[in-house]
Amino acid sequence: MPLSSNSLIHFTSDKESLKGILEDNFQIFNCRESVVLGGRRTSWVIPMVSFCDIPLSEIKEHISKYGHYGIGMTKEWAIRQGLNPVLYMxxxxxxxxxxxxxxxxxxxxxxxxxxxxxxxRNLCDVLRYIKNYEGDLVRKETKINNYRFSDEREWRYAPPHSEDYEFLVAHQWYKIGNNKSDTDNKLLPLRLRFEPSDIKYIIIDNDTEIGEFIDHLRREKGKNYSLHEVERLTTRILTVEQIMSDI
Incomplete structure (x- = not known):
């Protein structure tokens, strides 16, 4: 069995966030990354979209940490868009x-x-793709000590340098005054775009939501895509219930 997949999955804990992605592509968000390099901790805020390179058969634990909604994209799309695996140190x-x-x-x-x-700037770009091999994982109010981040096999998209938004900022600076809102607002126009053919599957929580998402796809994607493309997407829907019990 391969250790990696032919697709990359982006997970979210929010149903409406997944609908938003299907409606208007991936929005870029500022994310805090805290990394220990050479024994010294540094914290940065980086604009990004993250994915995992984990086969569906091994994805159960990841779902429990990162959410019951997701979208799997082809790896060919990821390479075309300039995504890169994280450098674990x-x-x-x-x-x-x-x-x-x-x-x-x-x-x-x-x-x-x-x-x-x-x-x-190129040196800074490398920093945007660095993550510790192991460390404490904090998700909302849950903390897991000595979590092995490398098991996530993360791929990341970080947009190129531009005068229109912040490439990389110190977390301490980000927290001061209006810096957070000003920095976040600059990212609002940015999107990581895809076509229906780039989608391998759509993951939702349970069977009762299938009809809701099919209606959403027909309503939103039908504005821009052919009926054939929309109908193909409806066949790509998987539920967490299926993954947990069958895969």
Missing amino acids: AQNSMLSESYRKAWNDALETSEDEDLWTEAE
């Missing part, structure tokens, strides 16, 4: 120490993103 490895030193050297030049050189 052990907290005290030699590589994480080397990267931390390189990052500190870059910051000595300037902490102002607008003044970064192309080389400094």
Whole structure:
């Protein structure tokens, strides 16, 4: 059995969020990432959309942590859109120490993103794809100690540098005054787009919601896609009940 899948899945705990994706593609959100590099913790806010590269047969535990709604996209679509697997680093490895030193050297030049050189910006881009191999997972009020993040086999989309939104900001700065709302609002026009043929499957919570989602697909996607494309999507619906009991 392969350890990875031919599709990438984005999960959400909210039914309306999944409907929103089907309606208007993936919205980009600012997410906090706290990473220990060379034994020192650093926290950043990064615009991104995250996916996991886990076969459906192994997805049950992931669903319990990240939500009962999801959309599986083809890996070919992910590669075309520039997604990349996350770089997992052990907290005290030699590589994480080397990267931390390189990052500190870059910051000595300037902490102002607008003044970064192309080389400094490229170094920042690498940081946007770094996650610790292992650490504490905090989801709402639940904390799991020594959680192995690498088991998620995350792929990530982080939009390219632009003057229209923040590429990367320190979490401490993000929390001050209106910085959060101002930074988040700049992302509102951004979308990670897809076509119906890019969708492998749609995951919903239970059988009672199937009719609701079929109606939603016919109503919303029918505005832009052919009847054949919409009907194909309705056959791609899976439920968490099915996954937990049959797969």
